[in-house]
Amino acid sequence: MDELLAHHAENIPITPDEAVEAAAEFAALPRRRGAFLRLLRRPGPAVAFGYLVVIALAAIFAPVIAPYDPNQIDVPSRFAPPSWDHLLGADDLGRDLFSRLLYGARVSLTVSVAVIVIATVVALVVGLVAGYSGGAVDNVIMRVADGGLSFPPLVLALAVAGILGPGVVNVIAALSIVFVFGLTRLVRGTALVVREEPFVEASRAAGSRTRRILVHRVFPNIRSPLIIAATFGIAGVLLAEAGLSYLGLGPRPPAASWGNMLRNAYDRGLYKASWQLFVPGLAIAFTIYAFNVLGDGLRDVLGVGRSRRAKRRERRGMTTVERVRTPPAAPTSDDALLRIEDLSVEFVSERGASRVVEGVSLAIRPGETVGLVGESGSGKTVTSLSVMRLVPSPPGRIVSGAIRFEGRNLLDLDFEAMREVRGTGISMVFQDPMTSLDPSFTIGSQLAEAQRLHRKVSRSAARARSIELLDLVGIPAPETRLRQYPHQLSGGLRQRVVIAMALANEPRLLIADEPTTALDVTVQAQILDLLKRLQRELGMAILFVTHDLGVIADLCDRVAVMYAGQIVEEAAVEELFAHPRHPYTAGLLGAMPQVGGAGERLTVIPGQVPMAHAMPGGCRFADRCAFVTDACRSGRIDLVATGAAAVRCVRAGELTLQGAR
Amino acid sequence: MRLVVRRLVAVVPTLLIVTFGVFLMVKLVPGDPAVNAAGGLSATPEAIAQARVDLHLDDSFFSQYGRWLGNAVQGDLGESYQSRTSVVDDLAKRVPVTLSLIVAATLFAVLLAVPLGVLSGLRPNGGVDQGSRVFSSLAIAVPNFLLALILVLVFAVRLGWLPPSGYTKFGDSPAEWLKFIVLPAIALGVAVSAALMRQLRAALVDELDTNHIRTAWAIGGSRRRVVGIHGLKNASSPAITILGLQVAALVGGAVLVEQIFAIPGLGTYMLGAITQADLPVIQGCVLVLALVQIVLSLAVDITYALINPKVRVAT
Ligand SMILES: Nc1ncnc2c1ncn2[C@@H]1O[C@H](COP(=O)(O)OP(=O)(O)O)[C@@H](O)[C@H]1O
Ligand code: SF4
Ligand SMILES: [Mg+2]
Numbered sequence: 008m009d010e011l012l013a014h015h016a017e018n019i020p021i022t023p024d025e026a027v028e029a030a031a032e033f034a035a036l037p038r039r040r041g042a043f044l045r046l047l048r049r050p051g052p053a054v055a056f057g058y059l060v061v062i063a064l065a066a067i068f069a070p071v072i073a074p075y076d077p078n079q080i081d082v083p084s085r086f087a088p089p090s091w092d093h094l095l096g097a098d099d100l101g102r103d104l105f106s107r108l109l110y111g112a113r114v115s116l117t118v119s120v121a122v123i124v125i126a127t128v129v130a131l132v133v134g135l136v137a138g139y140s141g142g143a144v145d146n147v148i149m150r151v152a153d154g155g156l157s158f159p160p161l162v163l164a165l166a167v168a169g170i171l172g173p174g175v176v177n178v179i180a181a182l183s184i185v186f187v188f189g190l191t192r193l194v195r196g197t198a199l200v201v202r203e204e205p206f207v208e209a210s211r212a213a214g215s216r217t218r219r220i221l222v223h224r225v226f227p228n229i230r231s232p233l234i235i236a237a238t239f240g241i242a243g244v245l246l247a248e249a250g251l252s253y254l255g256l257g258p259r260p261p262a263a264s265w266g267n268m269l270r271n272a273y274d275r276g277l278y279k280a281s282w283q284l285f286v287p288g289l290a291i292a293f294t295i296y297a298f299n300v301l302g303d304g305l306r307d308v309l310g311v312g313r314s315r316r317a318k319r320r321e322r323r324g325m326t327t328v329e330r331v332r333t334p335p336a337a338p339t340s341d342d343a344l345l346r347i348e349d350l351s352v353e354f355v356s357e358r359g360a361s362r363v364v365e366g367v368s369l370a371i372r373p374g375e376t377v378g379l380v381g382e383s384g385s386g387k388t389v390t391s392l393s394v395m396r397l398v399p400s401p402p403g404r405i406v407s408g409a410i411r412f413e414g415r416n417l418l419d420l421d422f423e424a425m426r427e428v429r430g431t432g433i434s435m436v437f438q439d440p441m442t443s444l445d446p447s448f449t450i451g452s453q454l455a456e457a458q459r460l461h462r463k464v465s466r467s468a469a470r471a472r473s474i475e476l477l478d479l480v481g482i483p484a485p486e487t488r489l490r491q492y493p494h495q496l497s498g499g500l501r502q503r504v505v506i507a508m509a510l511a512n513e514p515r516l517l518i519a520d521e522p523t524t525a526l527d528v529t530v531q532a533q534i535l536d537l538l539k540r541l542q543r544e545l546g547m548a549i550l551f552v553t554h555d556l557g558v559i560a561d562l563c564d565r566v567a568v569m570y571a572g573q574i575v576e577e578a579a580v581e582e583l584f585a586h587p588r589h590p591y592t593a594g595l596l597g598a599m600p601q602v603g604g605a606g607e608r609l610t611v612i613p614g615q616v617p618m619a620h621a622m623p624g625g626c627r628f629a630d631r632c633a634f635v636t637d638a639c640r641s642g643r644i645d646l647v648a649t650g651a652a653a654v655r656c657v658r659a660g661e662l663t664l665q666g667a668r
Numbered sequence: 669m670r671l672v673v674r675r676l677v678a679v680v681p682t683l684l685i686v687t688f689g690v691f692l693m694v695k696l697v698p699g700d701p702a703v704n705a706a707g708g709l710s711a712t713p714e715a716i717a718q719a720r721v722d723l724h725l726d727d728s729f730f731s732q733y734g735r736w737l738g739n740a741v742q743g744d745l746g747e748s749y750q751s752r753t754s755v756v757d758d759l760a761k762r763v764p765v766t767l768s769l770i771v772a773a774t775l776f777a778v779l780l781a782v783p784l785g786v787l788s789g790l791r792p793n794g795g796v797d798q799g800s801r802v803f804s805s806l807a808i809a810v811p812n813f814l815l816a817l818i819l820v821l822v823f824a825v826r827l828g829w830l831p832p833s834g835y836t837k838f839g840d841s842p843a844e845w846l847k848f849i850v851l852p853a854i855a856l857g858v859a860v861s862a863a864l865m866r867q868l869r870a871a872l873v874d875e876l877d878t879n880h881i882r883t884a885w886a887i888g889g890s891r892r893r894v895v896g897i898h899g900l901k902n903a904s905s906p907a908i909t910i911l912g913l914q915v916a917a918l919v920g921g922a923v924l925v926e927q928i929f930a931i932p933g934l935g936t937y938m939l940g941a942i943t944q945a946d947l948p949v950i951q952g953c954v955l956v957l958a959l960v961q962i963v964l965s966l967a968v969d970i971t972y973a974l975i976n977p978k979v980r981v982a983t
Contacts, residue, residue, distance in 0.1 A: 154685025161920030169942030
């Protein structure tokens with residue numbers, strides 16, 4: 008979108024829909040004060056502005072500064088190279104190029120400013136009338152603007168100027184006509200958007216007169232986009248003017264303009280003194296560039312679109328591992344399918360690194376279903392993505408630990424080796440089914456791709472398997488679905504497709520990251536039933552991630568509770584529900600809607616998860632815990648294992664907490 | 669198919685307004701068209717009066733427009749004041765020339781922009797990205813006619829690799845055509861290429877952060893597959909939009925570029941007519957150039973719709 012906006016601003020004639028869209032983005036932004044000063048604090052725009060001031064002054068004071076009469080012919084110095092006599096040399100008639108350049112600047116700037124002023128004023132009036140009155144008036148005005156925008160701008164300008172004949176005034180008239188259509192669209196689009204804003208509606212309802220609303224409400228909102236468009240517009244006019252005068256439609260000779268100087272240098276000097284091309288050429292290029300830089304700067308300080316520098320990172324589909332401590336040694340014998348040990352993950356930003364997962368350890372045996380529970384933001388997704396090495400890097404990186412899958416440490420693998428594990432050993436289903444599938448490919452091709460990435464399969468075999476998979480995940484009429492695109496399917500169906508893709512290569516472990524959260528309640532239940540059935544039928548292990556303890560009970564064997572990047576309790580599911588040992592677990596259980604009950608929340612844990620960059624030193628739950636004592640805050644609290652269970656609480660031994668009711 | 673029809677229908681009002689604009693433009697010319705048609709200032713009063721009747725100048729404004737439009741639809745845009753040849757015949761000879769220039773420029777733009785845009789999008793801030801950014805800044809600042817002059821200077825005058833001007837029909841000799849079209853196509857295509865490249869880069873950078881790309885990695889996608897197929901296909905839609913917006917610049921720029929390289933297309937035809945105040949020719953050229961823009965934009969629009977399943981396949 009950012010680039011689209013840039014494009015609009017730089018190329019005044021805009022197509023209808025994008026114009027409105029662009030205007031909406033402009034209008035949605037708050038007005039910023041002191042923008043001009045902030046603009047000049049940036050090096051690029053400051054230099055551009057300085058340059059333009061110099062050019063403007065040079066143009067205004069051309070008669071004083073110019074060492075020669077710009078039209079004074081002096082045959083002996085024809086094609087004279089730059090020297091102290093002729094700063095920029097002389098042309099084929101010996102006219103001083105520096106003087107001509109100064110007078111040319113007058114033409115360029117006069118035309119640019121005049122055209123933009125005329126076009127903007129007309130566009131403001133017409134656009135506001137159209138946007139504000141709506142209905143038939145708007146319709147007619149916009150049809151005309153559409154028509155106007157259907158002419159290639161330069162062609163229209165040429166035709167008008169050509170019919171009117173050469174001369175500065177005619178060029179101004181021609182270019183004003185060309186530029187007015189795009190600006191009108193912009194104003195009208197913004198006015199339309201602003202019109203719908205609550206404060207304008209309110210003024211209207213309060214009986215404010217139209218003119219008042221326009222002047223006090225609508226205009227201020229149009230100002231920023233208009234200033235930006237006008238700045239880029241000046242560059243556009245400058246370019247068009249140079250083009251027209253190159254073609255001989257500018258000021259009548261011998262008067263100088265940059266365009267006709269260029270033409271003259273080309274026609275007369277190409278073989279004898281080609282450097283002459285660069286005198287007006289560079290002036291044109293620099294000036295256009297300066298206006299563009301100024302426009303870009305304005306767009307940034309007026310807050311339109313995100314900064315271009317914002318998103319500059321590489322995406323290679325592999326999380327970086329940069330360990331700060333040595334990984335734990337591999338166990339001699341291991342009955343676990345997946346064993347996460349001491350996993351820590353950081354996100355690096357300008358404000359420093361924030362560690363959002365800290366020392367997480369978790370094991371899953373073959374065929375076992377383990378729940379990972381915790382409030383949103385506790386690090387569940389980051390933990391799961393780490394297993395797939397799919398935490399986006401940068402800004403994410405894994406800073407400690409080992410993730411052993413079937414004995415191999417996934418954190419030591421390179422991209423190719425990891426790629427082999429993804430989809431075959433471990434598959435993952437994500438939270439948002441609406442965006443998890445590629446909108447540009449059919450369901451069939453995405454299912455086939457999932458298979459073909461890992462083994463050679465014929466087209467028909469892949470198709471047969473796809474049908475089988477869709478059947479497996481309970482999608483009726485699979486043949487039809489294969490030909491459809493994701494947007495033709497409901498959220499529930501899409502999630503089934505994603506699950507089918509995940510199952511394509513019979514993985515030993517399925518990570519399901521809140522697979523039902525984005526779906527509505529009945530569909531949620533269906534997907535959960537599906538997962539239960541798949542687990543029974545296929546016997547794979549599942550890591551089921553959720554913020555909702557309620558769905559864990561009849562799905563999981565064991566549960567790990569996560570809080571603020573750490574595991575705080577782990578136990579068999581019945582044990583955890585009956586006898587929670589961590590106050591946070593108890594809090595979650597208390598917040599659970601009762602089975603068969605009215606579904607109301609009983610207790611909600613007060614307070615919020617601490618921010619990753621401001622973690623308390625001791626127990627991370629201390630600020631929200633009803634049982635907090637000084638000991639809780641005094642130092643690091645370890646996860647203490649007793650048999651198959653573990654808890655991270657100094658008072659775990661003494662507290663008796665209420666389980667699920 | 670229905671989609672194509674819908675787009676075509678939507679173009680009709682625009683066409684009416686465009687033709688009206690073209691008609692109006694000439695009606696607003698100062699001076700008496702009858703005098704011009706009768707041969708200028710030396711025309712006899714009888715000849716002028718005859719011309720008034722021939723040109724139906726005494727009819728009402730709208731019936732004149734209606735007649736003109738009717739003739740235009742039947743392929744009659746009048747005769748050139750100068751050569752007395754049919755404007756439509758002359759236009760028909762020149763349209764393919766201009767189109768071949770625009771197509772060549774677009775091809776050049778795409779061939780340059782796609783690899784650069786993709787490489788920049790893959791490694792934002794990498795070497796290619798930095799280089800491309802400099803290139804696109806330059807492309808924006810240097811107008812196509814200036815670039816054309818510089819290209820002539822360097823490749824035709826200094827190095828002598830390519831002819832400075834002229835044209836051969838593609839049908840006559842593709843190799844010759846290529847020799848003549850290379851420089852004009854570059855001059856015209858560079859700015860388009862820069863816009864396209866920036867859009868492609870931005871779209872790709874955004875695209876690679878989406879959820880479905882994460883899915884593509886998660887099923888074990890190779891870099892070529894994820895970036896080159898899933899990333900690029902989705903990033904191409906916004907890029908095509910940009911191409912559509914650039915059509916206007918291409919058509920307008922073609923006029924200047926043709927003039928500089930002496931390519932006998934619509935642009936040179938129109939410029940010649942302007943110096944001779946040959947109104948029917950100017951009128952015809954403006955109309956056809958606007959039509960070229962409308963048709964090309966439409967083509968881009970339809971392409972966009974065709975590769976975008978959300979538009980193509982209704983839910
Ligand atoms: N791409 C990212 N960039 C920066 N911070 C992130 C990113 N992804 C997640 N985080 C941060 O990591 C923390 C844990 O997030 P997450 O694992 O998504 O939580 P959960 O899945 O438990 O809701 C949050 O504070 C979140 O803001
Ligand atoms: S350590 Fe203290 S603050 Fe933390 S959960 Fe236990 S009792 Fe509460
Ligand atoms: Mg999450």
